[in-house]
Amino acid sequence: MVSPLGGLAAQVNVVCTNTPSDDEAINAASNASEVGDEIVIDGPCLINGTIRLVGQRTYRGQNASGTVIRQAAGANLAALLASDTWLSGATYTGNPITLRDLTLDGNAAANTGRATDGVVLMSWNSTVEGLTIQNMRGSGIRLTNTSSTGTTLTNTQVNGRITHNFITDSGQYGIYVQDSGNSCTDWDLMDNWIADSGRQGIRLENAAGWKVTGNHVYGVKEHAIYAARLFGTTIANNYIEDFGASTTAGTWYGINATVQGDAGSVISGNKVFNFAGESNASSRYVYLGISQVNYGTGFVTVEGNLIRGVGSASSTGLSYQKDGGASLSVVSTGNLVTGVTTPRAVGTGVTVTTGL
Structure with missing residues (x-):
């Protein structure tokens, strides 16, 4: 729904039906939204396609327990939610995105063909807050300078915040900063709970300018926190x-x-x-x-x-x-x-x- 108030931000409501077409409904509502809109998702939702996160929008659930987005059996997605720039193979960082109050379930037992990530971000000045992310074969949250097509950023992806999330049973990393260049710097990673990662709890391939504070990590197979390239960190x-x-x-x-x-x-x-x-x-x-x-x-x-x-x-x-x-x-x-x-x-x- 577009705001009737002459372009002022609106609330766009999406009611899922717990069928695999739910991602289509969410993407349709997101595509029809305008800058500043808040897309409110009412679950449970079942998806067999990635939800495309458009910049300068907020995506939130009713609450983390009530809005559960679950990967359908056999979907084998690259990610449940991902920045539009990452999906399109852009070489520039996306506009800010806010994610709040959702549960993402990768349904790993029924999706053995791919290492699905919960959230993939290629957007600057973004916030991920209050999510529960579970049962991913890949990583819970991946911040990356490399798009889905293999192109890399030519600019920076700075000034974001990842806070108060509970990430459990990831096959790879709970939180993964993938940076082959020097783009993903100067974020806050604060007060998250990260449990039972198949490899590392927190992996930062570029920790320059980051504040990594107040996180609780347990049950990991390798390093609890790996932080490369400290620089004002x-x-x-x-x-x-x-x-x-x-x-x-x-x-x-x-x-x-x-x-x-x-x-x-x-x-x-x-x-x-x-x-x-x-x-x-x-x-x-x-x-x-x-x-x-x-x-x-x-x-x-x-x-x-x-x-x-x-x-x-x-x-x-x-x-x-x-x-x-x-x-x-x-x-x-x-x-x-x-x-x-x-x-x-x-x-x-x-x-x-x-x-x-």
């Missing part, structure tokens, strides 16, 4: 219950970061535990680590983190390594580390101080 006050439950041997981190050489970053106030135990005797468990400087000299403050291991023979509390960069300078202070074999490991080319 804050990783703070996250709660990690366990990590590294994979039967495949590897080095698994509670928090794993790589660092750029041009700016400093802060890792503070995180609680990193492993209540589920370090289940693979062939694996190595690092609770909080900087594993690489990508170029130049990296600068990081690591302060006030609480690390509690389970007393195994293959665990490290804090690990500071420069790997390929010139050097790494770390202020490491006020951290409580217990229950690990090696409280702190410092590699060559790394300077550790307590600051001023």
